[in-house]
Amino acid sequence: MARNKRLLLLPGDGIGPEVMAEVRRVMAWFDKRRALGFEVVDGLVGGISYDRHGTPLTDEVMALALEVDAVLFGAVGGPKWDHLDFSVKPERGLLRLRKEMDLFANLRPAVLFEPLIEASTLKPEVVRGLDMMIVRELTGGIYFGTPRGIERLADGSRRGVNTEVYSEAEIERVGRVALELARKRRKLVHSVDKANVMESGVLWREVMTALHKAEYADVELRHMYADNAAMQLVRDPRQFDVMVAGNLFADILSDCAAMLTGSLGMLPSASLGAPDGAGRRRALYEPVHGSAPDIAGQGRANPIAMLMSYAMMLRYSFDLADEADLVERAITGVLDGGLRTADIMQPGKARVSTEVMGEAVVSELDKLAA
Numbered sequence: 001m002a003r004n005k006r007l008l009l010l011p012g013d014g015i016g017p018e019v020m021a022e023v024r025r026v027m028a029w030f031d032k033r034r035a036l037g038f039e040v041v042d043g044l045v046g047g048i049s050y051d052r053h054g055t056p057l058t059d060e061v062m063a064l065a066l067e068v069d070a071v072l073f074g075a076v077g078g079p080k081w082d083h084l085d086f087s088v089k090p091e092r093g094l095l096r097l098r099k100e101m102d103l104f105a106n107l108r109p110a111v112l113f114e115p116l117i118e119a120s121t122l123k124p125e126v127v128r129g130l131d132m133m134i135v136r137e138l139t140g141g142i143y144f145g146t147p148r149g150i151e152r153l154a155d156g157s158r159r160g161v162n163t164e165v166y167s168e169a170e171i172e173r174v175g176r177v178a179l180e181l182a183r184k185r186r187k188l189v190h191s192v193d194k195a196n197v198m199e200s201g202v203l204w205r206e207v208m209t210a211l212h213k214a215e216y217a218d219v220e221l222r223h224m225y226a227d228n229a230a231m232q233l234v235r236d237p238r239q240f241d242v243m244v245a246g247n248l249f250a251d252i253l254s255d256c257a258a259m260l261t262g263s264l265g266m267l268p269s270a271s272l273g274a275p276d277g278a279g280r281r282r283a284l285y286e287p288v289h290g291s292a293p294d295i296a297g298q299g300r301a302n303p304i305a306m307l308m309s310y311a312m313m314l315r316y317s318f319d320l321a322d323e324a325d326l327v328e329r330a331i332t333g334v335l336d337g338g339l340r341t342a343d344i345m346q347p348g349k350a351r352v353s354t355e356v357m358g359e360a361v362v363s364e365l366d367k368l369a370a
């Protein structure tokens with residue numbers, strides 16, 4: 001008897017709860033039609049957790065995250081909590097989840113939906129057919145390196161310190177994820193670093209080169225400096241298949257790649273740990289966009305990135321590729337039909353709210369499954 005799959009839903013702050021509500025709607029549809037058998041637990045993360053418990057992530061929620069089969073995460077943060085000490089800022093909740101779940105590989109696909117081609121700030125002929133995957137190292141680098149902090153100098157002035165640090169093992173395990181993914185795609189990996197100025201980048205390049213040579217000669221590996229990668233992303237994004245980079249570079253490059261597709265509101269992500277003995281990976285799925293406090297509570301948020309994150313969860317955590325395809329096809333269908341949230345609005349299209357977009361996806365699922 002297959003045991004129930006357990007999910008932890010962490011909607012968080014800002015537009016997080018609004019977009020998560022649309023995932024619940026789609027989950028309810030699957031429950032009724034396909035009985036996927038998810039048992040759902042809810043938890044607090046971010047500012048809302050700080051307001052209630054004085055911490056952006058309680059030990060109880062952390063323990064739950066380690067126990068369940070997958071975590072679905074909305075977004076955290078907002079001006080209300082900007083003044084807080086670093087140790088309790090909403091973002092620390094997310095960073096603690098990533099670190100303690102050991103989610104070292106963050107997959108950020110940037111795929112252009114043809115109906116949205118006019119929503120991109122780049123020319124259609126530059127972005128048509130774009131389909132790339134950024135693999136971001138997520139538990140190391142300057143986000144977590146020590147020493148870190150703000151220190152007082154002898155002359156009374158202060159100095160802020162962060163440290164970029166990568167071990168061979170950290171580089172190799174994320175490099176392996178990128179090379180494996182490329183094998184199932186167009187067999188090309190761009191490894192991004194600043195080996196021209198940083199020792200950690202020199203090591204990054206050496207480890208990637210050695211791993212490639214030893215085990216992945218069937219995949220093409222190219223190295224690129226991070227600044228050039230930023231330029232190439234807007235010049236000719238379709239040259240990329242898989243791009244792999246450290247935590248900070250990939251944070252920046254993935255926002256850029258996401259925007260090529262028209263809106264940050266479209267892009268999902270999966271954060272994965274190492275497979276255990278049974279082949280099961282810890283996993284957290286979240287949209288690439290943030291909490292967007294400026295539009296929170298107005299029904300203007302685009303739920304598609306969150307819904308696509310749910311689809312990624314079906315695909316990567318539960319091997320439900322058909323169901324994942326169905327969600328993605330329903331979203332494409334709705335966009336083809338001309339519905340748009342504010343962020344992807346175009347002349348001649350119908351502007352709809354977060355809820356109406358979610359309802360439309362469910363109607364489309366009905367049609368596709370009929």
Ligand code: IPM
Pocket residue numbers: 091094251288290
């Ligand atoms: C992201 C975000 C986070 C990050 C923030 C919210 C901590 O920008 O997931 O890209 O910097 O990693």
Ligand code: MG
Pocket residue numbers: 251252255
């Ligand atoms: Mg970011």
